[in-house]
Amino acid sequence: MKFTIIRVLAIILMAGEDRGDIVTRHTNVKCEIFDKSFVEFPVCRLKVLGRGIIGENVYIKLLKLPVKAIMLNFGIYKKLSGYHPFLINVTVDFCHYIKHPNPLTVFHLFYSGFKSYINLNHTCPYNVSTITHDIILKDFVxxxxxxxxxxxxxxxxxxxxxxxxxxxxxxxVYSYFDINVDNNPNIHF
Known part of the structure; x- marks a missing residue:
């Protein structure tokens, strides 16, 4: 009787344990505009693409063209008691990076991760002569x-x-996500 109760409790605990099935997932996305005469965000949302698969969609509409210089500042913040800076906070001249990509930079690692989901892939200037001058991030997983x-x-x-x-x-653009890499047996460092 005692052995059966212990076995049942062990099975329940093992079933409730996180096995790393959902390793990373988006939890929220927020977009904030500083200059409403220059840019707007018609779409800034998450979309469920399948069971446990959440895609991020952001549409950035440029209102004043041409844009000759683009700067990107990206940073990672970890949630402790609020969000605090963690590991990376870098500003990049995007026009220079697109002309001369450097695979040794931290930005290259992040850009290569979402490059196939975004149309931000040509050099400056962004102007009326291009087919689409809006920046679209679609179904980023x-x-x-x-x-x-x-x-x-x-x-x-x-x-x-x-x-x-x-x-x-x-x-x-603020993108919130959870990581459960520690419990995934498929990732080896």
Whole structure:
């Protein structure tokens, strides 16, 4: 009788244990505009693409063209008692990076992760002569391979991407996500 109760409790605990099935997932996305005459965010939301698969969609509409200089400031914040800076906070001249990509920079690791989901892939200037001058991030899903070179410990994080043009900050996108890499047996460092 005692052995059966212990076995049942062990099975219940093992069934309730997180096995790493959901390793990373988006939890929220927020977009904030600093200059409403320059940029707007018609779409800034998460979309459920399947069971346990959440895609991030952000549509950035540029209102004043041409844009000759783009700056990006990105940072990672970890949730402790509020969100605090964690590991990375870098500002990049995006126009220079697109002309001369450097695979040794931290920005290259992050950009290569979402490059296939975004149309921000040509050099400056962004002007009327191009087919679409709006920036579209569509169905961006976090994958395990994104954390192979920069492993982040288990926890809740916020990724901020501040957008600047012509030397002035125009808007910011906050992407919130959870990581459960510690319990995933498929990731080896």
């Amino acid at each position: 976090l994958t395990d391979q994104m954390y192979a070179k920069i492993p982040l410990p288990k926890g809740s994080y916020m990724f901020s991407l501040k957008l600047g043009a012509e030397g002035v900050w125009r808007g910011i």
